[in-house]
Amino acid sequence: MIRLPEHWQRRDAVSAALWPLSLLFGAVVAFRRALYRGGWLRSVRTPVPVIVVGNITVGGTGKTPLTIWLAQFLARHGFRPGIVTRGYGGSARHWPLEVTGETDAALAGDEPVLLARHAGCPVLVDPDRVRGAQALTDSGSCDVILSDDGLQHYRLARDVEIAVIDGARRFGNGWLLPAGPLREPPSRLASVDLRVVQGGAPRAGELAMRLVPTGLVRVCNRTTATLDSYRGKCVHAIAGIGHPARFFDTLRGLGIEVMEHPFPDHHRFAPGDLAFDDELPVIMTEKDAVKCQRFAEGDWWYLAVTAEPDAGLGERLLKLL
Numbered sequence: 001m002i003r004l005p006e007h008w009q010r011r012d013a014v015s016a017a018l019w020p021l022s023l024l025f026g027a028v029v030a031f032r033r034a035l036y037r038g039g040w041l042r043s044v045r046t047p048v049p050v051i052v053v054g055n056i057t058v059g060g061t062g063k064t065p066l067t068i069w070l071a072q073f074l075a076r077h078g079f080r081p082g083i084v085t086r087g088y089g090g091s092a093r094h095w096p097l098e099v100t101g102e103t104d105a106a107l108a109g110d111e112p113v114l115l116a117r118h119a120g121c122p123v124l125v126d127p128d129r130v131r132g133a134q135a136l137t138d139s140g141s142c143d144v145i146l147s148d149d150g151l152q153h154y155r156l157a158r159d160v161e162i163a164v165i166d167g168a169r170r171f172g173n174g175w176l177l178p179a180g181p182l183r184e185p186p187s188r189l190a191s192v193d194l195r196v197v198q199g200g201a202p203r204a205g206e207l208a209m210r211l212v213p214t215g216l217v218r219v220c221n222r223t224t225a226t227l228d229s230y231r232g233k234c235v236h237a238i239a240g241i242g243h244p245a246r247f248f249d250t251l252r253g254l255g256i257e258v259m260e261h262p263f264p265d266h267h268r269f270a271p272g273d274l275a276f277d278d279e280l281p282v283i284m285t286e287k288d289a290v291k292c293q294r295f296a297e298g299d300w301w302y303l304a305v306t307a308e309p310d311a312g313l314g315e316r317l318l319k320l321l
Contacts, residue, residue, distance in 0.1 A: 004059050004242065008172040008181040015179045022179035029152075029176070029184055036154040043157040044130045046137050049144050049321055051160040054151025056184045057171060060242030060265065061164040062198035064111045064287075065211055065307035067148045070162075071119035073314050074144060079321075080121070082142030084132040086149060087112050087125030088266055096126035096135045105290045110266060113290045115148060129156045144321070151192075152183055160320045161192040164209075166243065167200015193320055196309060199246065207316075209309040213250060217304050219289045219296035230283070231255035236276055238284035240267035240291075247285055251303070256283070263288075271295045 007014035035041040053070065055061045067083060074081045087097070087109035099108045101117035108125045116123040122141050126132030133145050133156055150156060151163060165171075172181040189195055195206045202208045216225040235256055239247040240263035251258050259280070263273070269291045274282060281299040284292065289302035 004181065007179075008058075009169065011173045011175070015173055015175060018179035019175060022176040025178070026176045026185065033154065033184075041154070043155055044134075045157040046133050046145060048137055048142065049159040050133065050147060050156060051144065051162065051317075051321075052147045052150050052153075052156070052158045053162045053164065054147075054149050055164050055166075056151065056186070056188050057166065057169070057181045058177065058183065058242070059166070059169070059181060061166045062196075062209065062211060062307065063149060063164050064114055065305060066162070066164055066196060066198075066209060066309065067146055068115060068118045069307040069309060070146055070317070071115075071121050073317075074146075075120060077314075077318060079144050080142045081119075081144050081146055082122040082124070082136040083115050083119055083146045083148055084124050084126065084129050084136060085109075085112050085115065085147070086127055086129060086153075090125055092125070095128065096124045096132045099123040099125055106268065110287045110290050111148065114286060129153050160194070160317065162194045162196060162317075163189055163192045165189075165195060165197045165200075165206065167197045167202075168246065169243070170200075194313065194316060196313065202310075207310040207313050209307055209313075211250075211305045212308050213254065214304045214306055216283065216301040217286070217289075218298070219284070219293055219300040219302055220298060225301065227254055230281060233257060234259060234280055236261055236274070236280055236282045238274065238282060238288055239263065240269065240288045241265055241285055247303070251283060267291075274300075 053063050053067050071081045090109040092107045099112045099116040103113055105113045112125045124132045129150050136142050171186055176182045196209050197206045198209045237248050237251055237258040238261050242265045244262035248258050248260050283301045286302045
């Protein structure tokens with residue numbers, strides 16, 4: 001699947017045909033949550049506060065950049081954060097796995113490597129988030145835990161829930177999987193503590209966040225170039241993320257002529273994926289760059305971005321903590 005299914009954005013014949021399955025999915029989701037809320041299934045609480053950053057839709061919404069920002073913000077305010085994440089696509093044989101900026105993305109997954117490079121705090125990958133969170137607290141290295149994704153991972157008790165919303169796609173056609181993009185119904189957002197909208201105008205009760213390009217970084221050695229370096233030039237644009245069109249539009253907004261090459265989210269790149277019949281430069285996301293670094297050529301770059309959330313987000317988070 002190169003892009004998210006088109007029927008997730010509208011109610012057409014395909015989504016209507018899948019709607020009965022979405023009712024079944026919704027019943028399972030509601031029953032499972034009721035089991036946790038009623039105490040039939042037990043949530044495990046850690047000795048330190050847990051902040052979950054997640055979403056209710058399938059596909060990228062900006063959770064990882066926001067998690068990085070939160071870790072840096074908490075550190076500036078005297079906390080010692082640690083991050084636990086599932087590490088989608090990781091193939092390590094032993095968990096939990098402590099991740100650094102140089103860890104092989106094939107072992108840990110792409111997003112944990114990004115977190116380790118920029119968050120400035122311990123990052124542990126474990127498909128069992130409870131086990132990973134316990135390992136962080138046992139190490140004594142942190143006094144607050146950020147869970148990257150995991151809004152639906154109710155076994156890990158949480159003190160603060162932050163839901164990230166894609167400002168362009170919002171909730172698609174409003175239906176649950178597989179008829180629509182929703183993991184949980186929109187009503188779930190009434191119970192979260194903070195709602196952050198990335199890339200669109202916030203609605204009532206929501207806080208805005210934008211991803212701001214800061215420069216170009218060479219994939220092979222991380223030397224830097226300015227955003228104007230390829231203005232007016234044609235490049236191959238690579239995006240193996242949940243919403244590739246947003247990345248391509250960002251490059252066009254910087255004055256770069258784009259030849260689009262979308263790939264599936266979390267795609268494991270091989271040299272043949274980027275074997276083009278010309279010598280045009282390549283620009284990709286940093287999430288893709290961590291998987292291409294070992295075979296990167298000299299004129300391959302990634303676009304560095306940083307999250308800029310509403311100023312009120314930090315203030316409200318500190319009050320919740």
